[in-house]
Amino acid sequence: DATDSSTKAAAEVAVETDESQGDGHSPETKRWACGHRSQQQEPGQREAGASPQVEHQQIQGGRSLTQQPRSRLPDLTALSLPPQFTRQALAERMGRGSRTVDLDLEPRLELLRDDRQRYDHMTKLAQTLANQFAQFSVTQKTMANAFTELSFKTKNLHVEFDMNAEAQRFLSKSTETLQSAITAFTFDMNTLVNKTIEDTMINAKQYEAARIEYDAYRVDLEELNMGPRDATTLPKLEQAQKSFQGQRERYEKVRDDLSVKVKLLEENRVKVLHNQLWLLHSAVAAHCLSCHSFLEKNMQQAVEHLSVASADAPSWLEES
Numbered sequence: 001d002a003t004d005s006s007t008k009a010a011a012e013v014a015v016e017t018d019e020s021q022g023d024g025h026s027p028e029t030k031r032w033a034c035g036h037r038s039q040q041q042e043p044g045q046r047e048a049g050a051s052p053q054v055e056h057q058q059i060q061g062g063r064s065l066t067q068q069p070r071s072r073l074p075d076l077t078a079l080s081l082p083p084q085f086t087r088q089a090l091a092e093r094m095g096r097g098s099r100t101v102d103l104d105l106e107p108r109l110e111l112l113r114d115d116r117q118r119y120d121h122m123t124k125l126a127q128t129l130a131n132q133f134a135q136f137s138v139t140q141k142t143m144a145n146a147f148t149e150l151s152f153k154t155k156n157l158h159v160e161f162d163m164n165a166e167a168q169r170f171l172s173k174s175t176e177t178l179q180s181a182i183t184a185f186t187f188d189m190n191t192l193v194n195k196t197i198e199d200t201m202i203n204a205k206q207y208e209a210a211r212i213e214y215d216a217y218r219v220d221l222e223e224l225n226m227g228p229r230d231a232t233t234l235p236k237l238e239q240a241q242k243s244f245q246g247q248r249e250r251y252e253k254v255r256d257d258l259s260v261k262v263k264l265l266e267e268n269r270v271k272v273l274h275n276q277l278w279l280l281h282s283a284v285a286a287h288c289l290s291c292h293s294f295l296e297k298n299m300q301q302a303v304e305h306l307s308v309a310s311a312d313a314p315s316w317l318e319e320s
Contacts, residue, residue, distance in 0.1 A: 088216035100215055100251075105259050109204050112262065115269075116197045123189040126182055126280075133179035140172035163302040170294050174287050181283030188276050192269065200258075200265050207258045214251035217244040 091097030147165035151158040221240045227233060 085213050085216045088219060089212050092212075092215075097219070098215070100211055100218070102255060105207075105255060105262070108262050108266075112197065112200065112204075112265070116193055116201070119189060119193045119197075123186050123193060126189065127186045130179050130182040130186060133175050133182065137172045137175040137179060140168045140175065144168035144172060159302060159305045163298060167295060167298055170298075171291060174290055174294075178283055178287040181280065185276055185280045188272065192272050196265065196268065200261055203254075203258050203261055207254050210247075210251045210254040214244075214247045217247045220244075 088097060092099050144165045147161045147168065151161035151165060154161065217240070221237075221244045224233065224237045224240050229237070
């Protein structure tokens, strides 16, 4: 019996060895292949389990779509609105709410915002020009020093080098004067744009907040007036009327104060720009005229020196 059992065990081992050698894979490789096939079958078997993941992605996509319109909405926190008035602001931005429009004040505010952007752009350009003139003046001064050194080392060309050195030195000083004038212009323009006009823009934001609150009370009162009137709604209607009247007085006060401030700003803006533009133009004209007159005199003196030098110095061919 022991011999028969050992013979059967040897035969089973031989059969397994033949099967593994027949397909060229070891038993471990077969077990890995079976496991791999089971993993390949799992996605088909777990189709129901894949649906929550897809639904989660769809929810995320829907959330991103709802955030896109919000990104295009204005920053209502900049108006310092209480939460109960945010609904009115959102309704206006979405085109579903009515708003009070001051046909005299709001076009002037819009024009003021546009002018401020243009003044700010002009001021930045002037600052860039001043920086370029400052660098230009440094280069001219360096060039004048180079001409002076070459004048000492080259005796037969000292007149020409001196002429150019004096010209570059004068142009450098004149450019510094012009650069200082442009810098003063940018300083005063920055004061006008970033302080004077900005102060009015802050009041304009306060006016916008008061206007939204006024319209919110107005809309609430209109809704109550269109509803039924009974013992429950009459006290609410009276309270809404009082709140509306108080907010209306506050809105009109803020509007009138802002209107006066805008008129004063317009007068001050014209005076400041009138003076600054004349000063800037005078500085540019003085720079150009002074450079022109100096270069004319410099050229005449150089021509005289060159004519005398050429008359006194014979050519080496004549000496020979």
